[in-house]
Amino acid sequence: MRRILVATVVPLVLATVVATLLLWPWNASEPAGGSDVPRYHGTVTRVVSEPCPPAPEGAPGTGAPGVCGTVGVRVEDGPAAGQQVEAPIPDGPGAPTVTVGDEIILVELTDPADPSASSWNIAEHQRGKPLMWLAVVFAAAIVAFGRWRGVAALAGLAASFAILLSFVLPGISAGRPPLLVAVVGAALIMFVVLYLTHGVTAQTSVAVLGTLGSLVLTGVLGTIATAATHLTGFGSEDATTLSMFQADVDLHGLLLAGIIIGSLGVLDDVTVTQAATVTELAHANPGLSRLQLYRAATRVGRAHIASTVNTIVLAYAGASLPLLLLLTADSRGAAQILTSExxxxxxVRSAVATLGLIAAVPLTTALAALVTTAGRGGAADRDATPTAPTHPAPTARPEPDRAEALEALSAGRHGRALDPDPPLAAHPGRPEPDRRTDSAW
Known part of the structure; x- marks a missing residue:
């Protein structure tokens, strides 16, 4: 069975590597630079607020009083490092609220008519230090709980971001087919992350095959669903803005690529769990047949799917919360809102991801049951239906000796240590408590 796994997984890995090399954006152009306004770090030293002058009659406005005044800022880097500059208090929707001691981002604006005249404005707060400390706490918690496997998980996370930033996004920007790039990129992430995090084992290979099969099914279902609903990919403001900057990007393919990438994170969770469940059940009760293993692990998978489906829907709802709030203020009927793009x-995202997730449970569980029971021999593998277990005939219990019982009960009084119970591993038929259940190739 392990030879069959090697003969199946290795060609898939090689095909993924070859497809990655063929789709790699070798001639991708670098983003044009030089047009951005220079940004510098600064620290707020004082804030002076004052009443805003009254607006002229007839001038358009919101009616809400504005915030006026100046902010003194010490520039931390750039040509004006160490100097004190003044900037107006930020005002308007989404403007940052600054106080003394805040670390902010400054922009210097130059008057096109007079290059020697410039003004300073506050763009936003610096978020580098809080994000850095959050990342440190995040990594420390994972390593403290997962130990070496937590370190491997962090390495897998870094590999995922590296593949997304170096292959998937540049490949789509370079005009490659978004769906094909997403499938190849997802397969590459899956191979690297799963084997790096969970080790090169037969159990991991089962999870890999289950994830890959579910990804292919998700791509097929996504293609059919988006074609049936006539989705164009212009369903968000971000997609519309992207079409203005890069008119050659296939937004319909980009929508399918987003479904594939978004489904991968949930799929590998389910497939790894199902493969591990089958392995643990087989070690806990070696007498279970393949059908019994499949049925028991599928019950665990049903409970997992029931909670994960809600997770998928809430994840998409949370990411689209401003859009949902905007739709609630729409005067159209509920049917028109639900059928709008x-x-x-x-x-479509939620439904397709859920269908692929449901398909991953029976596929991975069946593969895991087949691999786990391979080479076992005996009737346990051949029986397709559960059979009643056979127990040895009970032996007659000997009559207790009163003198021996009294001697055993009084042993503690005379300082003799009683024999402790044998450890768990000493009982026949029980596995060792700390034994790894996933065997290496």
Missing amino acids: FLAQEI
């Missing part, structure tokens, strides 16, 4: 796109 904005909301239909999210419905």
Whole structure:
């Protein structure tokens, strides 16, 4: 069975590597630079607020009083490092609220008519240090709980971001087919992350095959669903803005690519869990047949799917919360809102991801049951239906000796240590408590 796994997984890995090399954006152009406004770090030293002057009659406005005044800022880097500059207090929707001691981002604006005249404005707060400390706490918690496997999980996370930033996103920007790039990129992430995190074992290979099969099914279902609902990919403001900057990007393919990438994170969770469940059940009760293993692990998978489906829907709803709030203020009927492209796109995402997730449970469980029971021999593998267990005939219990019982009960009084119970591993038929159940190739 392990030879069959090697003969199946290795060609898939090689095909993924070859497809990655063929789709790699070798001639991708670098983003044009030089047009951005220079940004510098600064620290707020004082804030002076004052009443805003009254607006002229007839001038358009919101009616809400504005915030006026100046902010003194010490520039930390750039040509003006160490200097004190003044900037107006930020005002308007989404403007940052600054106080003394805040670390902010400054922009220097130059007057096109007079290059020697410039003004300073506050763009936003610096978020580098809080994000860095959050990342440190995040990594420390994972390593403290997962130990070496937590370190491997962090390495897998870094590999996922590296593949997304170096292959998937540049490949789509370079004009490659988004769906094909997403499938190849997802397969590459899956191979690297699963084997790096869980080790090169037969159990991991089962999870890999289950994840890959479910990804292919998700891609097929996504293609059919988006074609049936006539989705164009212009279902969000971000997609519309992207089409203005890169008119050659296939937004319909980009929608399918997003479904594939978004499904991968949930799929590998389910497939790894199902493969581990089958392995643990087989070691806990070696007498279970393949059908019994499949049925028992599938019951665990049903409970997992029931909670994960809600997770998928809530994840998409949370990411689209501003859009949902905007739709609630719409004066159209509920049927028109649900069938609009904005909301239909999210419905298709959730439904397709859920269908692929449901298919992953029986596929991975069947593969895991087949691999776990391979080479066992005996009737346990050949029986397709559960059979009643046979127990040895009970032996007659000997009559207790009163003198021996009294001697055993009084042993502690005379300082003799009683024999402790044998450890768990000493009982026949029980596995060792700390034994790894996933065997290496």
